[in-house]
Amino acid sequence: MTGDTRPGLWITLEGGDGSGKTTQAVRLEEWLTGAGRTVVRTREPGGTEVGRLVRDIVLHHRGDIAPRAEALLYAADRAHHIATLVRPALERGDVVIQDRYLDSSVAYQGAGRVLDGADIRDISLWAAEGELPDLTVLLDLDPASARARLDAADKPFDRLEAEKDDFHARVRDAYLALAAAEPHRFLVIDAAGAPDDIAATVRARVAALL
Template identity: 45%
Template sequence: MPARFITLEGGEGAGKTTLSLRLATALAAAGVPVLRTREPGGAPGAEALRALMLHGGVAWDPVAEAMLMFAARREHVAKTIRPALDAGIWVVCDRFADSTLAYQCHGHGLDRTVWQRLAEVALDGFAPDLTLVLDLPPDAGMARALSRGAPDRFERMGAAFHARVHAAFLAIAEAEPERCAVLDAAQPPDAVFAAAASAVAARLGIAL
């Protein structure tokens, strides 16, 4: 069986990091070689851009911000994700291109055609095999996120911004049901993991 690329998407505080760790651990326990990674980040150049975008204190123009996101993503894919997949290692990634569509386009109003052109250049058709969308009301997610400590630049965006982002992820999942599975992230962590494991088994043929 070829290695697979699984992404986790959703708003702030939805539980993506927790679920990515549990999925990676379960895959490894099932004998599947796996790499857990995140965006923006996952490669040295991408991590440098992450620090700039999340904590740099700059109010980026939406086009510039999207360009930086895709620059980081290109580094991540070229230096980390593709080499792992080529070596037979499954990849579980916290955020990918859907986040740029949700945050920069739906959240900040960037024209989707800009996102599409950047994706074509940076990714050249590369896409996840399965995307798990964690659905949590924005107010609940922000309460979780803010309890973790000082907020980053995106966590400081207002309620209306996060409502648009939340709606965007659901719209993405509805538009691409063959790739996306929506999970109720308001459930306890064990129930969320069980739903994710069920989706992995049904879509990718691996029992966890």
């Protein structure tokens, strides 16, 4: 399903940890709100009460989680999140700004955990009843720069942030492959650029969709 069948606008932000998704989500929300639009900001996992429970498991559980179990936990959160929060907001005509969606699962659980990316995408699309965003902003940053940003933040790493460099390299490559396969949906931006410049690029693309 696409924006042709709903009155709202759905924007997702993707990229490796430390790429600046939260910063850009805040700036985009401020701009849209200032323009009089009703904005719903959310994230996966964690956008609902159920999602917050799932987030605690997949990001902060101290023991190992089997890769397939991890992928299914993300899919379960996605099914609930879309049905109870995202779809109702879009049907109201709101703008949804979402930190991570199914592309994260394909990149992290597919490439990162070395599972079949097509299987992960199919599970996610089934869980979400085929829903896809109107625009996906991919903030692309090399893993070394991303790790330097995370180190500078001086906070404990979650389970995925703590993975080794080869994991994050696979994640980045998967993201770029996804963007190349769906250029109509993705906007790829060099996340090493100035935040103001990145925000301006995002605003220009979103303005064309409004």
